[in-house]
Amino acid sequence: MHPLAQRLRDDHRHLTRVLDFLEGRIEALARAHEVDLDLVRDAMTYITEFPNRLHHPVEDVLFASLAATDAGIAAACREQIAEHERLFHDSSAFYGLIEAIEVDDATLPRDVLVARGRDFIAAQRAHLKREDDHLLPQAEQRLDAAAWDRVAQTAAQVDDPLDATTRPARYEALYRALSRLPA
Ligand SMILES: [Fe+2]
Numbered sequence: 001m002h003p004l005a006q007r008l009r010d011d012h013r014h015l016t017r018v019l020d021f022l023e024g025r026i027e028a029l030a031r032a033h034e035v036d037l038d039l040v041r042d043a044m045t046y047i048t049e050f051p052n053r054l055h056h057p058v059e060d061v062l063f064a065s066l067a068a069t070d071a072g073i074a075a076a077c078r079e080q081i082a083e084h085e086r087l088f089h090d091s092s093a094f095y096g097l098i099e100a101i102e103v104d105d106a107t108l109p110r111d112v113l114v115a116r117g118r119d120f121i122a123a124q125r126a127h128l129k130r131e132d133d134h135l136l137p138q139a140e141q142r143l144d145a146a147a148w149d150r151v152a153q154t155a156a157q158v159d160d161p162l163d164a165t166t167r168p169a170r171y172e173a174l175y176r177a178l179s180r181l182p183a
């Protein structure tokens with residue numbers, strides 16, 4: 001597997017772990033349990049910032065290359081690229097809801113937060129699944145190593161904040177919460 005393909009799959013694995021955590025907190029809210037909203041906000045910071053700054057731009061280049069190989073897959077590639085923009089918008093909007101409820105608990109009924117959270121998580125998971133099940137395997141089949149290398153050159157050297165070897169202090173509380181989840 002090309003290192004970039006591995007890296008994208010690793011990103012998905014980390015993102016899925018954060019989505020699992022977020023889902024657990026949203027379902028706890030749904031059961032009217034007390035939830036540490038600071039940690040929910042940390043999870044949303046990760047979901048909003050990391051993929052949108054460092055993961056989606058790489059995929060945009062990859063899927064544009066894939067689209068050029070086959071008219072049959074071009075529409076799916078364009079749709080996935082367009083969805084990155086929508087996911088960023090959705091992430092920012094949901095982050096705003098969490099902030100609002102932290103500032104003033106009465107601003108927003110909990111059931112609205114729960115419903116929006118469930119929709120948000122479902123959209124994120126569906127996006128990842130299309131890539132893991134369809135677009136990444138297609139890219140691995142149709143693009144040769146030189147094409148993958150060209151895409152990799154456009155990817156800035158970045159460290160995933162959830163990578164255990166880096167662990168910036170900002171994500172320490174989130175990292176500890178994730179480590180308590182079942183593997
Ligand atoms: Fe994506």
Ligand SMILES: [Fe+2]
Nearest residue numbers: 012055059131
């Ligand atoms: Fe992705």
